[in-house]
Amino acid sequence: MTTAFLALSSWSRAFCLYVLLTVLLLRLIYLRYRNNLNAFPGPVVASVTDLWRLWYSYHNKNGIPMVKLHEEYGPVIRIGPRMLSFSTPEAVRDIYGPGKNFKKSEFYSVIAPLQNGVIKDTLFSTRDQAYHSGYRRAVNSSFSMSVILQYESYLDETTQIFLNKIDEIITQTKGKKGLIDLPRLLQYYAFDAVAMLAYSKRYGFVEKNTDIDGIMKTTRFILDYTSHMGNYPLWDKIFLKNPLMRLLGRLGFINMTTPMIPFAINSQAERLREFKANPNRKEKNRDILDSYMALHIAKPDIVTENEVLELGVMLGFAGSESTGVALSALIYYVVRDARVYGKLQSELNSHLATSVTGVTYAETQTLPYFDACVKETFRIHPPSGFIMERVTPPSGAQIAGYTVPGNTIVGCNPWAVHRDKATFGEDVEVFRPERWLEPSEDEVRKIWKSMIHFGAGPHTCMGRHVSVLEIYKLGATILRHFKITLTEQDRVYKLTVGQFVRLDFSVMLERVEGL
Numbered sequence: 001m002t003t004a005f006l007a008l009s010s011w012s013r014a015f016c017l018y019v020l021l022t023v024l025l026l027r028l029i030y031l032r033y034r035n036n037l038n039a040f041p042g043p044v045v046a047s048v049t050d051l052w053r054l055w056y057s058y059h060n061k062n063g064i065p066m067v068k069l070h071e072e073y074g075p076v077i078r079i080g081p082r083m084l085s086f087s088t089p090e091a092v093r094d095i096y097g098p099g100k101n102f103k104k105s106e107f108y109s110v111i112a113p114l115q116n117g118v119i120k121d122t123l124f125s126t127r128d129q130a131y132h133s134g135y136r137r138a139v140n141s142s143f144s145m146s147v148i149l150q151y152e153s154y155l156d157e158t159t160q161i162f163l164n165k166i167d168e169i170i171t172q173t174k175g176k177k178g179l180i181d182l183p184r185l186l187q188y189y190a191f192d193a194v195a196m197l198a199y200s201k202r203y204g205f206v207e208k209n210t211d212i213d214g215i216m217k218t219t220r221f222i223l224d225y226t227s228h229m230g231n232y233p234l235w236d237k238i239f240l241k242n243p244l245m246r247l248l249g250r251l252g253f254i255n256m257t258t259p260m261i262p263f264a265i266n267s268q269a270e271r272l273r274e275f276k277a278n279p280n281r282k283e284k285n286r287d288i289l290d291s292y293m294a295l296h297i298a299k300p301d302i303v304t305e306n307e308v309l310e311l312g313v314m315l316g317f318a319g320s321e322s323t324g325v326a327l328s329a330l331i332y333y334v335v336r337d338a339r340v341y342g343k344l345q346s347e348l349n350s351h352l353a354t355s356v357t358g359v360t361y362a363e364t365q366t367l368p369y370f371d372a373c374v375k376e377t378f379r380i381h382p383p384s385g386f387i388m389e390r391v392t393p394p395s396g397a398q399i400a401g402y403t404v405p406g407n408t409i410v411g412c413n414p415w416a417v418h419r420d421k422a423t424f425g426e427d428v429e430v431f432r433p434e435r436w437l438e439p440s441e442d443e444v445r446k447i448w449k450s451m452i453h454f455g456a457g458p459h460t461c462m463g464r465h466v467s468v469l470e471i472y473k474l475g476a477t478i479l480r481h482f483k484i485t486l487t488e489q490d491r492v493y494k495l496t497v498g499q500f501v502r503l504d505f506s507v508m509l510e511r512v513e514g515l
Ligand code: HEM
Pocket: 123, 124, 136, 194, 314, 315, 318, 319, 320, 322, 323, 326, 382, 383, 384, 388, 389, 452, 453, 454, 455, 456, 458, 459, 460, 461, 462, 463, 464, 466, 467
């Protein structure tokens, strides 16, 4: 092609270039002005290419997501040729609220995992609304708080192992204190805890204090990849999910399956054998897998074997790093502020029994200041760092008072919404649990409704009760059982933004006397 181009006369070459540049210019003008989206403020480059968003997500991977941009451009920003980001609770209501049911964008197709070369849509990744609502309706009750609470003892068991591991680390350092990479250990806990709830068995991360089979590393890589590449789904199609790669995956030449799959397959096969051997067994609903198996038997066309298998993948991807991050953030923000830490310690000391075992969920519900600390953690550090993208219907939509054309990608990032000053006050950057205690109950209910750490609408996090149970129980236990100190250098934020916003820090832990 280059040789043919060079063979042309200089006049013809100039003409070709002229045509090419004109076409390019017209395309840029079209992208910039299409559907009048140019009326919305935002970086000019973003208005003509989605590559800007990809660049931003890499460039800003150690910074707070979207907040500075909204401060600069206001509550609505154009961040793509056909994409708008909003930052107010009104926009949340208009995009995700009752009756809206906007479709998910192509961002989610990047999240769909490949298993032996085949794309396996999950509840999280699917863009098929009929499939989603049928499947979600079928399995939702397996994740209600009353059901999850039945498995509380599994968490206690895992908590005990977690406490023993910390003691072991402290002993190894031959003193009363141990320097611990707490975010990593909490991540291990989250993987093991969620596996206990699902399969009544652990991976063994905490016991071994190591990343079993590289599960955590791979999960993290995939989560980070999807959160960046979701901004430019075409590249995922070209580089990863292209027909050649999928064929090689199907033929077994390359393995693009997550290492969580064997654990899920073995657990599922074991349970299937048990169910078949004893269909009327008394021991029912031992864990979430049991309720999935029962659903599979009752509704095999909705909860297929594949959906049962997906349980393991879903817990690994949606439920592990997310909860680990929330727990790390809770400890970090509390301990960083001596005033808050002191106040919380007095509450925990006076309300909780001096039991050497972990704190029960019922006990955590008698701790108003602790509850306010958890709420404030979710506000200032929502674990999810991505914009929950949706597509407006062809007829367009009214969002937060703006008229938005049809087929526009719209969405909110929890970090930006949780820093809306009109809702949360001028001091949004300050970790202040009192903002959940001082106003009237009605006012607190209203601001709580503006929070989207677990998403909103029909796609609200299905595992939120799992996480809440883990966070309240383990969070209160650690803060009650240990005196925690951050080193000076760890007082400075070290963030990594992937699908979840990880905090990196170490702490000195020392057992509280008598516990
Ligand atoms: C602190 C922990 C967690 C946070 C912050 C969190 C956050 C979220 C958010 C923001 C969404 C909505 C995403 C969207 O609309 O694009 C979501 C959806 C989801 N989460 Fe979670 N999550 C957490 C824990 C869990 C756990 C433990 C599980 C599983 C047991 C889970 C399973 C799911 C599933 C299946 C969905 C998709 C729901 C649907 O589309 O119907 N999450 N989560």
